[in-house]
Amino acid sequence: MSEIKKFLYVNRKAPYGTIYALESLEVVLIGAAFDQDVSLAFLDDGVFQLLKKQDTAGIGVKNFSPTFRALGDYDVTKFYVEQESLTERGLTADDLMDITYEDEDDDYEEKPSIRVVNRDEMAAIMGDQDVVLSF
Amino acid sequence: MSEIKKFLYVNRKAPYGTIYALESLEVVLIGAAFDQDVSLAFLDDGVFQLLKKQDTAGIGVKNFSPTFRALGDYDVTKFYVEQESLTERGLTADDLMDITYEDEDDDYEEKPSIRVVNRDEMAAIMGDQDVVLSF
Amino acid sequence: MSTLHTVNKSPFATTTLASCLNHALEGDAILLIEDGVYGGVVGTELAKALAAAKGVSLYVLSGDLTARGIDTARLVKGMKPIDYAGFVALATEHDRAQAWL
């Protein structure tokens, strides 16, 4: 399997209320081993997955948000977050976790994984994939 | 158990896409044996459950809509349907099945079970119950 | 006679909270739980609708809010965070509970 395909994971749901966000992340982690061209899209309620300071102790559910910060080590470095989705929810990019990766092509400089894009850019990213996995 | 309580079954979901409408109806059928004061509320997408001419042969799923017409025989005779929910969906009362019951207090005259109410009336009905079961 | 309404869905994904607001009566309470807590954040179109709900008390389950990383300082004015004990108390104080699913 030498062919490299563009995989997009589309995250449109909030975490904890339902399991989709967590089980999407589990696919991303496994998928990282396959050396494909991976992007993550966060739009609609999916942007809530990246909020800072999630603390689930009070509901007895595992907080999986720190795992997003580990994805850089697995070469998952493209997190596209839709600006309009943030704005509609009363959020800004400052509300999102700091997620970074070390760019091995640039002397391992630490760079942000989150790229805020507008709706048209998000649509264009979606339209440029080989495989779209929806969660 | 001589106490009679007011039970309201709130139906807000469309049929077939998910099982809630069908499994709500199963509760209503069993509940009819308990001689309580039963009302059914259909609002939001729940109004779709009562559409005429449902024909599920093409999707291989059981059409349960005829069961609504049998509920009169179990003394389930109060179907409150919200006008605003119909209008928002491009529907009118004429799009709904004919559901009737024989009124034993009125010489078994056949009467319509469906009562179209406006939103304020629906809110008042909801606020006048002992037990609200949501589907 | 009053009702405790619970809403457990994000108002940005579904119309559930809007429908609940349309049917809540004066003296009722609305409690946002699970993904419903996102509806309590200021600065959205929805927050205006919540502010317009006259005579309806607004609550949010604090454990769900904290889990999702939302500070209580961001809640719309008048919305009160409560814990599970407060949820139980609200259920006893009202005559019935209606879950908006």
Add this chain to the structure above:
Amino acid sequence: MSTLHTVNKSPFATTTLASCLNHALEGDAILLIEDGVYGGVVGTELAKALAAAKGVSLYVLSGDLTARGIDTARLVKGMKPIDYAGFVALATEHDRAQAWL
């Protein structure tokens, strides 16, 4: 290069179809399936948004439409009912499928 978008939720209950419409590109197709078919009915606010989707082809899965008691005569102008074979054909004609869940 184009996409087949599928929408399986009622647009009156969720914002899924609206989001799909916001992201469909010229040359794409949108197919309404399951509870999504309710979005195809004329005479609603939503029907106007669908009519405004320029350069996007609109389809509805006929089995799901018939199951729900909606006559094809009530579909918004330009929306085409297709069967499962038509669904498969659409999937082959576009370069990828994206399910709006």
Add this chain to the structure above:
Amino acid sequence: MKFGIVVSEGPYTHQASDTAYHFVKAALAAGHEVPRVFFYHDGVNVGTRLSIPPQDERNIQKNWTALGQEHGIDLVICIAAAQRRGLLDENEASRQGKDANNIAEGFRISGLGQLIEMGIQTDRLMTFGD
């Protein structure tokens, strides 16, 4: 006060069974009674003993079983919903010719009448679902 509880979504998939669990614990702690919890729709899946959640996650079934036993709560799984979804006790399995069962300790399978009865006999019915 007596609370009747309906859980109508599956464990892990949806938070409903967690919220209901915390609500019941808080109600008991406040001195209220919770005579019965009725599991309907996908909620019946809470009662399988075959679930193996990850080590660092809560075990929803075991939590309910323990709470039910500690406080004498009648944990009822709806038979009609359970049959569709493949949740069986020994009797049902043998009656239906199935070679295995999967119900967990502390749960019992019964009819929808138990839900209506719960609505009649309790002061407040609380529904946790989707």
Add this chain to the structure above:
Amino acid sequence: MKFGIVVSEGPYTHQASDTAYHFVKAALAAGHEVPRVFFYHDGVNVGTRLSIPPQDERNIQKNWTALGQEHGIDLVICIAAAQRRGLLDENEASRQGKDANNIAEGFRISGLGQLIEMGIQTDRLMTFGD
């Protein structure tokens, strides 16, 4: 053309597993290949042999088993999703110390890598879920 199929909601509860079934039948009838169907999230529950749907309803598990056997489709249930939800085969049950298993004929339990592989090796990935 080769189709990869993802089913991510439970049988009866959601129409997704029905729609996927009809899509696969139509794809095969049109001469396409469907090498694998991957069951994820609550979709894993399609693969329980303990389900007993009402007599007048379709049997979703049996339909998939038959279609898979007739056309040599690899029906894969995600192990991580299955463990949470209590769907086990004989090996997993024995490895985890569980006294029963419930997987249906024609299904196998495997890892998420099978989903990614399906995405790589097929021409179109179709998702049916909620």
